Amino acid sequence: MVARLEESGELRPGPVREALLALPRQVLMPQAYVRRSAPDETPPRWDLLDWTRPADQEELLERLHSGDSVAIQHDGEPTLGRTAGSRRGGAMTAMSSTMGMTADLLQLLDLRSGQHVLDVGTGAGVTAAVACFVCGDTGVVTLDIDPHVTAAARERLGALGYQPTAVTGDGTAGWPDAGPYDRVFVSFAVRRVPTALVEQLAPGGRALMTLGTSSPSWPGLAVIDKRPDGTVEAELRAVEFGHRAGAGFDRLFLSASFRDTITTVDGPTQRTRLAPPADTARGMWLALDALYPGLVRHFGAEDLAIGAPECGSWMRVRAAGPRRWDVTTCGPRDIWAEIQDAAARWRAAGEPAAYRLHLDTDDVQQATSPNGALTWHLPHTGASR
Numbered sequence: 185m186v187a188r189l190e191e192s193g194e195l196r197p198g199p200v201r202e203a204l205l206a207l208p209r210q211v212l213m214p215q216a217y218v219r220r221s222a223p224d225e226t227p228p229r230w231d232l233l234d235w236t237r238p239a240d241q242e243e244l245l246e247r248l249h250s251g252d253s254v255a256i257q258h259d260g261e262p263t264l265g266r267t268a269g270s271r272r273g274g275a276m277t278a279m280s281s282t283m284g285m286t287a288d289l290l291q292l293l294d295l296r297s298g299q300h301v302l303d304v305g306t307g308a309g310v311t312a313a314v315a316c317f318v319c320g321d322t323g324v325v326t327l328d329i330d331p332h333v334t335a336a337a338r339e340r341l342g343a344l345g346y347q348p349t350a351v352t353g354d355g356t357a358g359w360p361d362a363g364p365y366d367r368v369f370v371s372f373a374v375r376r377v378p379t380a381l382v383e384q385l386a387p388g389g390r391a392l393m394t395l396g397t398s399s400p401s402w403p404g405l406a407v408i409d410k411r412p413d414g415t416v417e418a419e420l421r422a423v424e425f426g427h428r429a430g431a432g433f434d435r436l437f438l439s440a441s442f443r444d445t446i447t448t449v450d451g452p453t454q455r456t457r458l459a460p461p462a463d464t465a466r467g468m469w470l471a472l473d474a475l476y477p478g479l480v481r482h483f484g485a486e487d488l489a490i491g492a493p494e495c496g497s498w499m500r501v502r503a504a505g506p507r508r509w510d511v512t513t514c515g516p517r518d519i520w521a522e523i524q525d526a527a528a529r530w531r532a533a534g535e536p537a538a539y540r541l542h543l544d545t546d547d548v549q550q551a552t553s554p555n556g557a558l559t560w561h562l563p564h565t566g567a568s569r
């Protein structure tokens with residue numbers, strides 16, 4: 185896995201690489217789920233693989249070193265002392281995140297020996313283990329909302345020889361008792377920057393977290409630096425991948441039948457010479473998500489296909505020849521017009537890939553392009569838009 189991450193450029197020489205090389209992943213994840221049903225099949229079916237069963241070892245190792253996310257908890261169950269075997273229905277409630285994204289973010293966090301680290305969203309404990317390896321376990325606090333996840337991580341990190349402070353609580357409140365922290369790493373998406381986490385950041389400290397709106401399609405990464413004088417400088421970067429939503433944050437998804445509609449059904453179609461924005465225009469897509477909330481991209485489609493599940497509107501853009509596209513739109517929202525408007529505003533803003541984040545007061549958090557031309561307020565916690 186480490187070699188693959190190096191080849192893809194996601195992992196560079198340095199302490200995070202050393203930590204990942206030294207980490208026996210099966211100690212942190214001696215049991216993991218693999219999905220046995222097709223993506224849209226209901227009820228879903230999983231098998232819980234177990235390292236102590238020789239028949240499971242090869243598949244478990246392959247799963248743990250695939251770099252993909254690893255499902256570790258089903259329906260909030262206790263994660264110590266489980267019986268291996270099949271599960272039907274319900275949902276996966278804790279995961280270890282994809283390693284490419286995790287490695288990328290941990291390197292951006294710039295961990296150093298002796299730092300105090302708050303790892304928010306313990307999960308399988310991979311990020312906590314890396315923090316312990318690099319910084320030393322006495323300065324690491326790992327915090328999860330689920331007591332079973334905390335208990336398992338405490339035991340398994342202990343088996344690696346690490347004794348960080350492993351605690352249970354809502355991560356958006358942080359863990360002030362052991363602060364301030366030089367580094368704060370959040371492993372789940374939040375709607376806005378939790379003020380408590382900024383308050384618990386030490387001067388010279390850095391916090392990273394995925395910021396999302398209602399759609400999982402176009403995530404933003406908040407990079408928050410507290411200067412030595414205590415003032416805060418924060419940036420919202422448009423990124424390809426982000427963490428999944430945290431507790432109490434419902435996201436929109438396209439159902440299988442809606443995805444089928446968007447890709448196959450005919451509707452009013454216009455021919456245009458206006459090219460759809462490129463996938464790599466991430467700053468535009470992030471702005472679209474904020475300016476016109478409720479849109480979800482069907483990333484599996486060949487064409488650009490986007491739906492608005494709350495009202496059933498959808499749009500599909502198909503190449504119709506050199507510099508010509510057929511745009512099919514359906515429903516009360518004109519998604520193509522929304523994209524054109526967001527793209528025009530993004531171009532006028534200088535096509536930024538990152539926005540300044542203003543976190544001045546509790547009530548107002550705002551993203552603004554460097555030239556000030558494009559700006560939006562981050563949604564309030566609990567609001568669906």
Ligand SMILES: C[S@@+](CC[C@H](N)C(=O)[O-])C[C@H]1O[C@@H](n2cnc3c(N)ncnc32)[C@H](O)[C@@H]1O
Nearest residue numbers: 280305307308309310311328329355371430431
């Ligand atoms: C993607 S997993 C974390 C991955 C983990 N850092 C690792 O290295 O394996 C996200 C975790 O965040 C936890 N979580 C979700 N919402 C939370 C919240 N509001 N406060 C604290 N933990 C939360 C979940 O229980 C889950 O274990």
